[in-house]
Amino acid sequence: MRLEKCWFCSSTVYPGHGIQFVRNDAKIFHFCRSKCHKNFKMKRNPRKVKWTKAYSRLHGKDMTQDSTFEFERKRNRPERYDRNLAENTLKAIKKIDKIRSDRASDHIKNKSFSRLKTGKVQRQKEARKQLELGIHLVKAPLALAQDSSLCLPKIKVNVSQAQTEENQPMEE
Amino acid sequence: MWQFPVSDQVPQISGNRQACGNRFDKQQRTFIQMRTVLKVVDNSGAKKVMCIQALKGKKGARLGDTIIASVKEAMPNGKVKKGKVVYGVVVRAAMQRGRCDGSEVKFDDNAVVLVDKQGQPIGTRVFGPVPHELRQKKHVKILTLAEHIA
Numbered sequence: 109m110r111l112e113k114c115w116f117c118s119s120t121v122y123p124g125h126g127i128q129f130v131r132n133d134a135k136i137f138h139f140c141r142s143k144c145h146k147n148f149k150m151k152r153n154p155r156k157v158k159w160t161k162a163y164s165r166l167h168g169k170d171m172t173q174d175s176t177f178e179f180e181r182k183r184n185r186p187e188r189y190d191r192n193l194a195e196n197t198l199k200a201i202k203k204i205d206k207i208r209s210d211r212a213s214d215h216i217k218n219k220s221f222s223r224l225k226t227g228k229v230q231r232q233k234e235a236r237k238q239l240e241l242g243i244h245l246v247k248a249p250l251a252l253a254q255d256s257s258l259c260l261p262k263i264k265v266n267v268s269q270a271q272t273e274e275n276q277p278m279e280e
Numbered sequence: 281m282w283q284f285p286v287s288d289q290v291p292q293i294s295g296n297r298q299a300c301g302n303r304f305d306k307q308q309r310t311f312i313q314m315r316t317v318l319k320v321v322d323n324s325g326a327k328k329v330m331c332i333q334a335l336k337g338k339k340g341a342r343l344g345d346t347i348i349a350s351v352k353e354a355m356p357n358g359k360v361k362k363g364k365v366v367y368g369v370v371v372r373a374a375m376q377r378g379r380c381d382g383s384e385v386k387f388d389d390n391a392v393v394l395v396d397k398q399g400q401p402i403g404t405r406v407f408g409p410v411p412h413e414l415r416q417k418k419h420v421k422i423l424t425l426a427e428h429i430a
Contacts, residue, residue, distance in 0.1 A: 109381065124382030132372075132388045134409040134428035 116144035116154045118161035171215040176208040309375040309386065311340025312347060318392040321371060322403030322425075325358015326351045329368060329392060343373040343385070344413040346399075349392065359402055360394065366402075368392035369419055371410045371426075385411060385430065393422055401425065 112121040115137040127145055129137045139145040147157065154162040164170040179200075187193070239246075312318065316331040329349035334341035341347045347368050354362045372387035379385060387409070394402045401422055410426040423429060 121383075126383055127376060128379075128383055128385045128430075130372075130385060130387050130409050130411075130430040132408050134430065136430060 112138040114138055114140035114144050116140075116148055116157075116160060116162075118154075169216070171212045174208065174211055176204055176211065179204050309373075311337070311342060311375060312345075312370055312373060312390055313340035316340075316390065317352065318347075318349065318368070318370070318390045320368075320394060321391045321407045322393045322401060323358075323405045324394045324401075324403035325360045326354045326364075326366070326394060328353040329366065329394070332365070341370055342375060343370055343377040343387075343411055344417050344419075345370050346395070347392065349394075366394050367397060368394050369399075369401075369414070369417075369422060371406070371414070371422065372408065377411075377413065379413075387411075387430075395419075395422075 109123050111123075112126075113119070114121055114126065116139060119140050121138050121140045126138060126140045127142075129139070129145070129148075131137070137148065139148065147154075154160040155166050157163055161170065165172050243249075311334070312331055313334060314332055318329050318331060320326045320329055328351075330352050331341070331347045331349050333348040335346045335348065337345065347370060349366055349368050351360050351362050351364045351366060354360060360366060369392065370390070371393050372389055372391035374387060374390055376384040376386040391408065393406055393410075396402060399419060399421075404425070406422055406425040407427065409428040409430040410422060411430050412423070414420075414423050
């Protein structure tokens, strides 16, 4: 039993699924479902079809180079069955999978051009507002008043003389 | 005043492409039955044979089955001549065949290897990929001659 990769969309083909097409030059194409198969028959190039992994890897949307990919390379040499080896491999698969998916999601989130452009400006605005409101959580107001460098630039408001006299006892 | 073009007035370029795609989809690959012309992929001398009987199966032969065929086209000096009635083993079929693990295989064309009544191939070479379903059908000789097993 072997888990193949769909030639078109690069998803895994589990046993019992999909179609294998053998061309006369002996090249074998695996397809996970008829969608990929029909696209292939239409002679579409997976590198140009937006929803495939081939496209996203080509356009830098997905992680391409990582040491975790080395573990998944196809090995044609069958290993003699060893119970310990099998057990360790299963544990390793889980761990490597987790590391790889974490790295891949980091790549998607933190890349400089940010694949998920979820309202960057919006997020910054909200962050600034939160900082202004909750600055007392970061640093005590007295310390802020003394050390002007920590303050956010204050907006100057013209206040009448009577009001400032009232506020002074409150601040203390 | 710019008006939006009505859909049926717009030239249907994509429609054309769609029609081409549909034609590909509609191509139903079926059994190998009487009058099916198959390619011969060994060096027995024949080039094309026409099936006259599928030995097993009511609807027709599939991948790995034996057929009786009549040679329609042959090389000038070969072991078989045009018009001869021969047995053949289907080594490539455009119709998908289910494998024991649940997946399906299909090839690009319909191809046959000529054999004698006992099942031994007449030719000495086999071209192109062959499926490993032949092992179960006890056509081991063809598998050994094959250059690639799918």
